[in-house]
Amino acid sequence: MAAKMRIRKRKIDVNQLADRILAKDRVALSQAITLVESTLKSDNLIARQLLEKIMPHTGKSLRIGITGVPGVGKSTFIESFGETLINKGKRIAILAIDPSSQRTRGSILGDKTRMETLANNDQAYVRPSAAGSALGGLHARTRETMLLCEAAGFDVVMIETVGVGQSEVAVSQLVDFFLLLMLAGAGDELQGIKRGIMEMCDGMVITKADSGNEDRAKMAKNQYQNALHMFPASEKGWLPKVITASSYNKTGMTETWEMICEFVEEMRTSGWFNHNRQSQNKHWMHEWIIQELKSQFYTHPIVAQQMETLEEEVMTDKRLPIMAAMELLEQYHQEIQLADDPKT
Amino acid sequence: MAAKMRIRKRKIDVNQLADRILAKDRVALSQAITLVESTLKSDNLIARQLLEKIMPHTGKSLRIGITGVPGVGKSTFIESFGETLINKGKRIAILAIDPSSQRTRGSILGDKTRMETLANNDQAYVRPSAAGSALGGLHARTRETMLLCEAAGFDVVMIETVGVGQSEVAVSQLVDFFLLLMLAGAGDELQGIKRGIMEMCDGMVITKADSGNEDRAKMAKNQYQNALHMFPASEKGWLPKVITASSYNKTGMTETWEMICEFVEEMRTSGWFNHNRQSQNKHWMHEWIIQELKSQFYTHPIVAQQMETLEEEVMTDKRLPIMAAMELLEQYHQEIQLADDPKT
Numbered sequence: 001m002a003a004k005m006r007i008r009k010r011k012i013d014v015n016q017l018a019d020r021i022l023a024k025d026r027v028a029l030s031q032a033i034t035l036v037e038s039t040l041k042s043d044n045l046i047a048r049q050l051l052e053k054i055m056p057h058t059g060k061s062l063r064i065g066i067t068g069v070p071g072v073g074k075s076t077f078i079e080s081f082g083e084t085l086i087n088k089g090k091r092i093a094i095l096a097i098d099p100s101s102q103r104t105r106g107s108i109l110g111d112k113t114r115m116e117t118l119a120n121n122d123q124a125y126v127r128p129s130a131a132g133s134a135l136g137g138l139h140a141r142t143r144e145t146m147l148l149c150e151a152a153g154f155d156v157v158m159i160e161t162v163g164v165g166q167s168e169v170a171v172s173q174l175v176d177f178f179l180l181l182m183l184a185g186a187g188d189e190l191q192g193i194k195r196g197i198m199e200m201c202d203g204m205v206i207t208k209a210d211s212g213n214e215d216r217a218k219m220a221k222n223q224y225q226n227a228l229h230m231f232p233a234s235e236k237g238w239l240p241k242v243i244t245a246s247s248y249n250k251t252g253m254t255e256t257w258e259m260i261c262e263f264v265e266e267m268r269t270s271g272w273f274n275h276n277r278q279s280q281n282k283h284w285m286h287e288w289i290i291q292e293l294k295s296q297f298y299t300h301p302i303v304a305q306q307m308e309t310l311e312e313e314v315m316t317d318k319r320l321p322i323m324a325a326m327e328l329l330e331q332y333h334q335e336i337q338l339a340d341d342p343k344t
Numbered sequence: 345m346a347a348k349m350r351i352r353k354r355k356i357d358v359n360q361l362a363d364r365i366l367a368k369d370r371v372a373l374s375q376a377i378t379l380v381e382s383t384l385k386s387d388n389l390i391a392r393q394l395l396e397k398i399m400p401h402t403g404k405s406l407r408i409g410i411t412g413v414p415g416v417g418k419s420t421f422i423e424s425f426g427e428t429l430i431n432k433g434k435r436i437a438i439l440a441i442d443p444s445s446q447r448t449r450g451s452i453l454g455d456k457t458r459m460e461t462l463a464n465n466d467q468a469y470v471r472p473s474a475a476g477s478a479l480g481g482l483h484a485r486t487r488e489t490m491l492l493c494e495a496a497g498f499d500v501v502m503i504e505t506v507g508v509g510q511s512e513v514a515v516s517q518l519v520d521f522f523l524l525l526m527l528a529g530a531g532d533e534l535q536g537i538k539r540g541i542m543e544m545c546d547g548m549v550i551t552k553a554d555s556g557n558e559d560r561a562k563m564a565k566n567q568y569q570n571a572l573h574m575f576p577a578s579e580k581g582w583l584p585k586v587i588t589a590s591s592y593n594k595t596g597m598t599e600t601w602e603m604i605c606e607f608v609e610e611m612r613t614s615g616w617f618n619h620n621r622q623s624q625n626k627h628w629m630h631e632w633i634i635q636e637l638k639s640q641f642y643t644h645p646i647v648a649q650q651m652e653t654l655e656e657e658v659m660t661d662k663r664l665p666i667m668a669a670m671e672l673l674e675q676y677h678q679e680i681q682l683a684d685d686p687k688t
Binding site: 282288317324 | 392395396399403487488622623625626628629630631632633634636637638640641654655658659660661664665666667668669670672673677680681
C-alpha cells in the first residue's frame with residue numbers, strides 16, 4: 001500500500017524501474033504491476049513505455065495455466081507443485097485470478113491465507129488480481145503482468161483461474177501448457193459441461209489421491225485418459241496425459257513437471273511452441289483493439305453526455321436498442337471528426 | 345432455401361413483409377429471420393426498417409430460456425413441454441442455438457430429426473440458428489429473431505442453448521424466465537462449475553424421472569432445492585423451484601408451466617418483470633454498440649490493408665501486441681476524419 005501511494009505521488013523514472021525489474025527487485029516488480037493495472041491515463045502512458053523497455057527481456061519463461069472447479073484443491077496443488085519446482089532450482093511466479101460471483105459480486109477466492117508457504121519463499125512470487133468483466137474473466141492486464149514477471153527473470157509463470165468456463169478460453173490464449181485439475185468424482189467423468197475445457201487442456205491431474213482415495217483416483221485417471229483418447233486429435237499433435245497426485249503426500253508433482261517438460265520438448269521440435277505463441281500475440285493485439293475501441297467510445301464526452309437519455313429511451317421501449325446504438329455511433333463519428341479536424 | 349434465394353434477388357417491400365408477419369404468415373417470418381441474420385449491408389438496412397416497423401408489436405410473448413448439458417434431454421423436454429402448452433391453447437416459437445465445438449468446429453446439435461413433432465405442428469415454429477463467436481455463444485441476431493416471433497403473435501418464445509457456460513449469461517439477458525434442466529446425476533449435485541448457472545436460473549427440472557429413475561430424481565430434486573436455498577437471496581425475490589419431469593411419460597409438464605406462471609405473476613406484481621426487460625434493453629444497446637464498433641473498425645480499408653503486416657510483426661515479436669493495437673487505432677481515427685471531412 002505504501003508503495004502504491006508513493007508511485008502515484010512522484011514521477012516514475014521508467015528506465016530506473018525497468019532496470020530494477022531486470023535486477024529481480026520484487027518491490028519494483030510489484031510497483032510495476034500496480035502501474036500496469038492502473039486505470040489512470042497518466043499511468044497508462046508510463047506503463048506502455050515500461051512494457052516497451054522490458055519487451056526484449058520477455059518470453060523466456062514457461063507459461064502454465066492451471067484451472068479446476070472450486071474444491072479441487074488448486075491452491076494446495078500449486079503450493080506443493082511450486083515447492084517441487086523450487087527444489088529443482090526454478091524461480092516461480094504465480095498470478096492468481098480472483099473471479100467474482102456474477103450475482104453476489106463476492107470474491108470466490110479471497111482467502112488471505114492462500115499459498116502461505118510459497119508467499120514466504122524467496123524463489124516464489126505470488127500476485128492475486130481481481131478478475132475484470134472484460135477479457136473473459138481475466139484481469140485486463142494479466143498478460144502484461146506476466147511479461148513483467150518474465151522480465152524479472154522467473155523461470156515459470158503459473159496463471160491460476162477458477163474453472164467457471166469462460167476464463168479457460170482466455171487463459172489458454174496466455175499460456176504454453178494448460179493444466180486441468182480434477183477430482184476423482186463419482187459419475188461426473190464425462191460430463192458435457194467439461195468437454196470444452198477438457199478439449200483445451202494439455203494435461204490433467206487427479207487431485208487428492210491420498211487418504212484411501214487412491215483407487216478412485218486411479219480409476220478416474222483411466223476414465224479421463226480414455227475420454228481424452230476419444231476427442232479428435234489436436235492440431236498440436238499431443239495427447240494430453242492424466243496424472244494422479246496428492247498435495248498432502250507430495251506425490252505426482254515430479255511426474256507433472258516431467259509431463260510438462262516432455263510437452264515443451266515435443267512442441268519445440270515440431271515448431272508448435274513458437275507457432276502457438278505467435279497466434280497468441282495476434283490474439284492479444286485484437287483484444288487490445290477491442291478494449292480500446294470500447295474505452296474511447298464510452299469515455300467520449302458526447303457519448304457520456306447522451307448515454308443516460310438514450311438508456312432511458314431504450315429502457316422505456318421508446319426506441320429499439322439497435323436504433324439507439326446506431327444513432328449514438330453516428331454522432332460519435334461526427335464528433336471525433338470535428339474535434340480532430342486540424343483546420344478548426 | 346427457395347425463399348432465401350428469392351429474398352435476395354428481388355427488392356423487398358418492407359411494409360408488405362411486416363404486414364405478412366403480423367398476419368402470422370410463417371413463410372414471411374422465415375424470410376424476415378433470414379434477412380435479419382444476413383450479413384449483407386443492403387440487407388442490414390432493410391432489416392432495421394423492418395424491425396422498426398414491427399417494434400410496436402413486440403414484447404407481448406413470454407420469453408423462456410432453456411438450458412442443460414448435452415444428454416439432459418432438452419429436445420425431448422421441449423417437445424413434451426411444447427405440446428402441453430399447445431394443448432393449453434398457446435402458440436409457441438422455439439429458437440434453438442446450435443453451438444459449435446471450440447476446437448473441432450463441428451456442430452453439437454446438428455441432428456436433423458430434432459423436435460419433429462413440434463416442427464410439424466401448426467401452433468409451433470422451430471428455428472435453429474448457428475451460434476456465432478460474438479454475443480456469448482448466441483447467434484448475433486437471436487434477440488431480433490425473438491422480436492420477429494413476437495410480432496408474429498407467438499405467446500411463448502423458448503430459446504434453447506447447450507449448457508456450456510458462456511451462452512447462459514447471454515441467454516439470461518434475453519429471457520423472462522430461465523429454466524435449467526438437470527439429470528439426476530450421481531455426485532454432481534453441488535459442483536462448483538454449475539454454481540454460476542444455478543445462480544442464474546429461475547427454475548430447475550430434473551429430467552428423465554421415469555423407468556425406475558423416479559427415486560433418484562426425487563432425491564436430486566431435494567438436493568438441488570436445498571442447494572438453491574443456500575444461495576444468497578436473488579434481487580428479484582424469487583426462490584427457484586425444482587420439479588421432476590419425464591418427457592416420455594409427460595409428467596411434470598403442467599407443473600413446470602404453473603411454476604413459470606406463478607413466477608410471472610409475482611414478478612409483474614413486484615415490478616421486477618418490467619425492470620428486468622428494461623435492463624435487458626439497455627444491455628443489448630451496449631452489445632450492439634460493441635459489435636458495431638468492431639465491425640466498422642475491421643472493415644475499414646486502412647485497417648484491412650495493414651492488418652496482415654501488423655499481425656506479422658506482432659507474431660514475430662517485432663512489436664508488442666498493445667503497441668500495434670494503439671498505432672492502428674490512431675491511424676484509423678485519422679482516416680475516418682479525412683474521409684468524413686465535409687471540407688475535402
